Amino acid sequence: MILSKSCIYGIQATIFVAAQGGGGHVPISRIAEQLDISFHFLTKVLQQLTSAGILESMRGPRGGVLLARPVADITLFDLVSAIDGTDIFTECMLGLPGCGHAAPCPAHDLWLEVRNKFTQVARSVTIQALAERSAELNVRLTGSIREFLPTTS
Amino acid sequence: MILSKSCIYGIQATIFVAAQGGGGHVPISRIAEQLDISFHFLTKVLQQLTSAGILESMRGPRGGVLLARPVADITLFDLVSAIDGTDIFTECMLGLPGCGHAAPCPAHDLWLEVRNKFTQVARSVTIQALAERSAELNVRLTGSIREFLPTTS
DNA sequence: TATATTTCGGAGTCCAGACTCCGAAAACAA
DNA sequence: TTGTTTTCGGAGTCTGGACTCCGAAATATA
Ligand code: SF4
Ligand code: SF4
Numbered sequence: 001m002i003l004s005k006s007c008i009y010g011i012q013a014t015i016f017v018a019a020q021g022g023g024g025h026v027p028i029s030r031i032a033e034q035l036d037i038s039f040h041f042l043t044k045v046l047q048q049l050t051s052a053g054i055l056e057s058m059r060g061p062r063g064g065v066l067l068a069r070p071v072a073d074i075t076l077f078d079l080v081s082a083i084d085g086t087d088i089f090t091e092c093m094l095g096l097p098g099c100g101h102a103a104p105c106p107a108h109d110l111w112l113e114v115r116n117k118f119t120q121v122a123r124s125v126t127i128q129a130l131a132e133r134s135a136e137l138n139v140r141l142t143g144s145i146r147e148f149l150p151t152t153s
Numbered sequence: 154m155i156l157s158k159s160c161i162y163g164i165q166a167t168i169f170v171a172a173q174g175g176g177g178h179v180p181i182s183r184i185a186e187q188l189d190i191s192f193h194f195l196t197k198v199l200q201q202l203t204s205a206g207i208l209e210s211m212r213g214p215r216g217g218v219l220l221a222r223p224v225a226d227i228t229l230f231d232l233v234s235a236i237d238g239t240d241i242f243t244e245c246m247l248g249l250p251g252c253g254h255a256a257p258c259p260a261h262d263l264w265l266e267v268r269n270k271f272t273q274v275a276r277s278v279t280i281q282a283l284a285e286r287s288a289e290l291n292v293r294l295t296g297s298i299r300e301f302l303p304t305t306s
Numbered sequence: 307t308a309t310a311t312t313t314c315g316g317a318g319t320c321c322a323g324a325c326t327c328c329g330a331a332a333a334c335a336a
Numbered sequence: 337t338t339g340t341t342t343t344c345g346g347a348g349t350c351t352g353g354a355c356t357c358c359g360a361a362a363t364a365t366a
Contacts, residue, residue, distance in 0.1 A: 002155065002246045005324060011247070027342065041325055043343070050343095059343045060333030076247075076260070093155045093271070094164070094229075106282040107229070110274040117270055118246070121263040129259040158354060180312065194355050196313070203313095212313045213363025 007083040009037050010045045014054070014079060018071045018131035025057075025064035045083065052082035071128035080122060089119045160236040162190050163198045167207070167232060171224045171284035178210075178217035198236065205235035224281035233275060242272045 003011075013031050020026050028046055032039035046065055049055040056068040067074065080088065093111055156164075166184050173179050181199055185192035199218055202208040209221040220227065233241065246264055 001244070002241070008247075025342095029342080038325060040327070044325095044345090047344070057343060058333075059331075059341080061335065061341045063333070063342045065343090088155070091154070094161075106286045107274070107278045110278065114267065114271050114274055118267050121260070121267055125260045125263065133259045178312095182312075191355060193357070197315090197355095200314070210313060211363075212311085212361075213365095214311045215364065216312045216362085218313090 004084050006045045007080055009042055010049055010083045011079050014127055015130045015134055017067060018127045019134055025066050027064035048083055054078060054082055072126050074127040075123050076125045077122040157237050159198045160233055162195055163202055163236045164232050167280055168283045168287055170220060171280045172287055178219050180217035201236055207231060207235055225279050227280040228276050229278045230275040
């Protein structure tokens with residue numbers, strides 16, 4: 001898996017919050033319930049996003065989290081960086097050690113193209129785009145594929 | 154890390170074997186020593202490559218492993234598939250579940266481009282290309298970067 | 307044949323990521 | 337104020353990947 005589970009949960013949750021319209025705070029318990037993620041675990045992931053300035057949180061009744069910035073201003077790159085770090089955008093995908101210290105291996109230019117395209121895509125995909133689509137078809141965010149299968153009963 | 158440690162070790166070892174010219178069997182103990190990899194661990198990784206038909210092994214004195222196919226015929230794709238599996242070439246890099254069952258998310262086409270480029274590069278990079286270069290500069294394969302630094306003593 | 311060398315195969319240890327559990331602090335509502 | 341809701345923070349458990357260890361099987365050489 002390219003991205004960690006924490007990261008995927010963070011992305012899903014952020015999309016969900018964005019799709020709620022931003023009227024008020026969304027309690028983490030509801031996000032966890034809707035997306036079928038462990039509440040306690042999701043709590044810690046979203047704490048990372050709040051401390052990264054992507055979400056704002058409030059405690060108490062009617063508390064929860066909301067987006068700290070405009071939806072069009074939050075990209076996949078921001079979320080991945082905040083949770084998994086930026087290594088994935090800077091490391092060699094090949095993983096061979098000792099890079100950049102001597103002449104590059106023959107695959108270098110090709111890998112660089114892949115990595116740059118990867119980064120460029122992550123920077124260009126906004127939460128807004130993802131949220132609009134996921135609002136149309138309310139699927140894609142829940143881990144279950146059962147709802148896509150025709151009901152035989 | 155995109156590729157597992159096992160996979161990276163397998164790639165490094167295969168390059169090393171290829172760089173030896175293919176005269177005879179190369180003992181795993183020597184590969185492990187030269188590349189600074191745990192011998193017992195590397196043994197298991199190379200067993201995967203032999204069972205995948207990429208390497209051939211022989212026991213006993215003057216035993217070891219050698220390439221089962223021409224160097225120009227072994228690609229990174231082969232090695233990664235044999236050790237880490239093909240998931241990385243087929244999965245969504247985003248990791249969102251439920252894919253392909255309903256309309257794709259807005260990022261789909263972009264991610265597909267990245268994944269296809271990734272696969273294409275992996276298929277086009279041969280062990281021959283990597284081995285030639287690593288034979289020139291005998292570095293790049295050892296994990297240590299000490300040898301790249303100027304010796305002050 | 308006897309012996310040294312080397313891969314083969316399985317079992318065990320160690321650690322980080324994934325996930326759980328519990329209590330405390332903050333904020334709203336009655 | 338009192339109680340309820342909710343995030344915050346830390347500590348604990350579980351699992352798979354990374355790595356170690358040991359004995360057995362195979363093979364070349366003397
Ligand atoms: S030279 Fe480039 S492609 Fe080769 S191992 Fe280093 S970063 Fe990766
Ligand atoms: S639709 Fe495409 S990009 Fe979106 S989650 Fe699925 S595979 Fe990934």
